Amino acid sequence: MHLSEVAWPDVRDLDTDLAVLPVGSTEQHGPHAPLGTDRLTAEAVAAAGVAAYREATGVDVPVAPAIPVGIAAEHRAFDGTLWVSPDTFRSYVRETVASLAHHGFDRVVLVNGHGGNTDALRELTGEISRFDASYAVAFTWFDAVDSDLPMGHGGARETAVLRHIRPDLVDEDRAETASEGASDNWGEWVAGVNLAHDSDAFTDNGVVGDPTEGTAADGERLVDDAAAALCELLAAVAGRDR
Ligand SMILES: [Zn+2]
Numbered sequence: 001m002h003l004s005e006v007a008w009p010d011v012r013d014l015d016t017d018l019a020v021l022p023v024g025s026t027e028q029h030g031p032h033a034p035l036g037t038d039r040l041t042a043e044a045v046a047a048a049g050v051a052a053y054r055e056a057t058g059v060d061v062p063v064a065p066a067i068p069v070g071i072a073a074e075h076r077a078f079d080g081t082l083w084v085s086p087d088t089f090r091s092y093v094r095e096t097v098a099s100l101a102h103h104g105f106d107r108v109v110l111v112n113g114h115g116g117n118t119d120a121l122r123e124l125t126g127e128i129s130r131f132d133a134s135y136a137v138a139f140t141w142f143d144a145v146d147s148d149l150p151m152g153h154g155g156a157r158e159t160a161v162l163r164h165i166r167p168d169l170v171d172e173d174r175a176e177t178a179s180e181g182a183s184d185n186w187g188e189w190v191a192g193v194n195l196a197h198d199s200d201a202f203t204d205n206g207v208v209g210d211p212t213e214g215t216a217a218d219g220e221r222l223v224d225d226a227a228a229a230l231c232e233l234l235a236a237v238a239g240r241d242r
Helices: 008-012 037-057 086-102 115-131 156-165 172-180 216-239
Strands: 018-023 107-112 135-140
Touching: 018 037, 018 086, 018 216, 037 107, 037 156, 037 216, 086 107, 086 115, 107 115, 107 216, 115 135, 135 216, 156 216
Parallel strands: 018 107, 107 135
Antiparallel strands: none
16 A cells, blocks of 8 residues: 555554555666666565565555655766755654654565665664664665676666666667666775765766666566565564564
8 A cells, every 4th residue: 555545544444563665766877767766666666565465464564655865976977866965864764764653653664776775774774673663674675686687777687677667767779878888887996995986987877787688577577576575574574573
């Protein structure tokens, strides 16, 4: 159940203390893919995960509207990228989780689509679980799946998922040049240190990896695998002794 699409009595009648909060970003994903990629993929995995959980348990878990802007200053050289400070991000997510707890949803899984949010979410869910009324964990979908498709950035894995969930937003005419101008690796590594704080230092067009790889069928498999992992996580969070 998506909170934006139901009325309050429908929420009151839910019989669960679980909730899912997708967390995205609005940032460049190369010349071929939408700025909203990380939100769109997080929302798709969240929806598929709660559908799988409903099928397995009969329990309907509410999905909150996605957080659309995250920690993405590293992409600011590319037009349209938006970001907030880590402090603002953590506060906004924390208070959103607290408002879910106010309605009895005090076991919250954050479904994240952006690598730049990961460290802050790990730290934040620890804080929430220790000091607030909720127990929270963060699930980053691309870390939860085994795939031959490399992650990259706007590369094979994300583009495959987009080809499955929103093919209308992938500019296939630009995929070839996106691939040609891409970098092979994230960062500029010396002695185990990434010298580059910003993505434009190592990729001219914003892409890492090869967006010509990764079919819609690959994307469907990735979403299914991520949904299965999220379903397993929801069951564990629901049954966990606090
Ligand atoms: Zn992304």
